[in-house]
Amino acid sequence: MKPIHCDVLVIGGGPAGLAAAVAAKEQGAASVLVIERNQTLGGILPQCIHNGFGVGFFGDDLTGPEYAQRWIDRAAQASVNVLLDTMVLEIGFDRHVLAASGQDGLLDLRPKALVLAMGCRERPRGALAIPGLRPAGVYTAGTAQRLVNIEGYMPGERFVILGSGDIGMIMARRLTLEGAQVAVMAEILPYISGLRRNLVQCVNDFNIPLELCTTVVDIQGSERVEAVVLSQVDAHWQPVPGSQRRVACDTLLLSVGLVPENELSRMAGVSLDPVTGGPLVNQALATSVPGIFAAGNVVHVYDLVDEVTRSALQAGRSAARYALRRNEPSPKVVCIRPGDHVHHVVPHYLDVGAMNDEPARIEFRVRQPFEHALRALVRCGDTVLVNERLRYARPSEMVTVELSPDKQRAIHDDLMVELVDPRGEKLDG
């Protein structure tokens, strides 16, 4: 195996990988290579045939394939190299990457900088340990979406959807448009876990019943799904006795969470955040291993691809700088921690020794919905560096604030991101 050298190697040719590759090229990296396991670029976007992509970044309302194509075209224009139908098997010491493809056999890749952009996977039935039989007809929503939109087959005729994640809601509409019946959407939480606009445009507009505080407690049918048993749950997610009811259906669709896909990251020795399952990163999207950067859903799951793009552009620039050794050594790192009502924050660290000429993006999700005005604070000790008024805050909608270069220069201690009421006092939560 002859080693293949390049400045920046990007693992994953979805929106994160493509943006990182383009940014790396524009930052001055001479050779940028994207490795993609599918036979086409775009990641998950080619099967997301609905619109709503690009409003933030392009000012256009695009479908998934259209958004992907914009970046595929930019990558081509920037002379980014691409290896399709190629799977990374291993990331070893010193960023050596081993990949396999039918066409090229095993490949030994030696990049100066590496960007992890592997995205995420769906949580399967088994991870939830939903009791019952194990018939055909239980699908995660993304798999069903691929079958319907790419392969052209209906996986069922009458659906129950568990989970009100965006993919589940999108599929509720899609399946109805294809002539199937969606009997009910059940969500274990007392609020939906996806975006409001999907609730309105996919569930309400299509008269699909939504039941909150409800979950599936049994799957029936020994060879093919015949029914599921729904149950209401209490505040501790325990089934409420007497609230079980059987719903006849031939398919159960699961939209119960996305998990960042970090098996390769682990192999590379990258430290992971136990809350998100994604790499610990600083504002440059650098991981704990020098020369390895990460962007997109592999870090934490985004709800808008526009935000993925913004973050990935940063990662690409950082990777290029590292490859070209334009980074100054950085002696001072502070932690950014989630405070009251905040579930997790990315980045996890701020490198205050470097790049003080760029604003630092801070992305976080809240633990529970707040349907009233509140404030997001970034504190450094007693100093408040960011004080941003929000109209509301929901777990399904990631919040982004920016720390200007001036504010970064004022950092003297670890940072805390927290939510407070409009007067600056503690929130009831």
Added chain:
Amino acid sequence: MHDDARTSYDVIVIGAGVVGSLIARELSRYELDVLLLDKASDVGEGTTKANTAIVHAGYDAIPGTLKAKLNVAGNAMFGDLCRDLDVEFDRCGTYVVAQSEADLAHLHELMERGFANGVTDLKIIDTDAMRLREPGIAPDTRGALFAPTGGIVDPFGLCIGAAENAVMNGVVLKLETTVTDLVLDHGRIGGVVTDRGIYRSHRVVIAAGLWADALMRHAGIDHFVVHPRKGEYFVLDRMAAAGVHHVLFPCPTTVSKGILVTRTIHGNVMLGPNATSADELHDLATTSAGLSEVMAGALKLVPSLDRRQVIHTFAGLRASGGSGDFLIEAPRQAPGLVALAGIDSPGLSASPAIAQHVIALLAEGGLVLRTRADFDPQRKAIPRFAHLSRDEQQALIAQDARYGRVICRCETVTEGEIVAACHSVIPARTYDALKRRTRVGSGRCQGGFDLPLVIEIMARELGVSPLALTKRGPESPWLRRPTKAVAS
């Protein structure tokens, strides 16, 4: 497979689970026309695919029973057998963990029982030694019984390997063939009636697991009733395997060997089983109460288990019943019949010895055994790309580019392996059959990524429409219709 039109055989074996397949393989050593039947779409669709996959050392069975004799004899055969059939097996040893004084006393009893059964090399190790071997073991551990001859195996691989070797050596296998009655000529066995026609033979072996009693009743034998006992399991991601190094049993009860925490031959961690009475033969449902019981039992042994590592749960049925010992006999009221029933634990461990025992019974009953000169005991499995060295992988891809295309990311299964499985001696025709041969869909995403790709590849290789592909047989199709189909 071959000789499809033949309707008359020297021996018919009903049931292609691990026991039936090994019996058929034993028979294929001799100049006999053998027919192996199964009602499912693949071999090993019954209890064979849903058990703990442990090869027990043999200290647990009551001395003097058939279980004890055949467990110990079978255990000893696993090394050579799995080497010949290219099946994954690890004689890693097993531990019974004591968590109280009473448990410790029980360990000594088990050890004595083991010696009585002819199990050598048993020894009791103290808490410190156990903790050295298994750092995550519960703090109240008082010691453990270590059985070095115990191990873990791939039970589906063993069944498929034995059945394929049997077919390679001339056995005719007919799947999707349900036996509905036995043919009796003046009380003698004359053959079997199936939903695909009548097959004649003077010798029939019932190795039908959960359906043994129903079949035996056709011969007027009704003293055995199967009482299915359900066991539920958790499967944990490979990454959990860092926290569990060994095969860990709690002290057994009168009802069962208890809820294990064990690493598996494939690199996962498995928890289970419990033991509850099943309602009926299709009651393979996992239950909230059962799964809670299994998790609680597992946490008792290894408190640091992380629930978030669970990727799959399943249940299996043990074909328990009767006296509690194996029933393997040639009943006098139906000459020509050999019936097996009550093959619950340690059935898998005993299976190679059970097969030899059945041959002996058939020989006693007059079956002439002339050894075939061209019997080949060896069978090669599909290459496992993930287990090859980088050089071997490179060579395989150079030979066939499809081995370079990874389809199942979680388990690193390539298109080449899937294609090979679709064309092997007993081809995979369903997703579950493919899964058991290649590990496709067995990883942390549980088929989420690979299913659409597998459907495409299987449709192409089997020459069928994707609409015809199923999870495990005609009643479990994946797809209903094309999109945009006009309603009629």
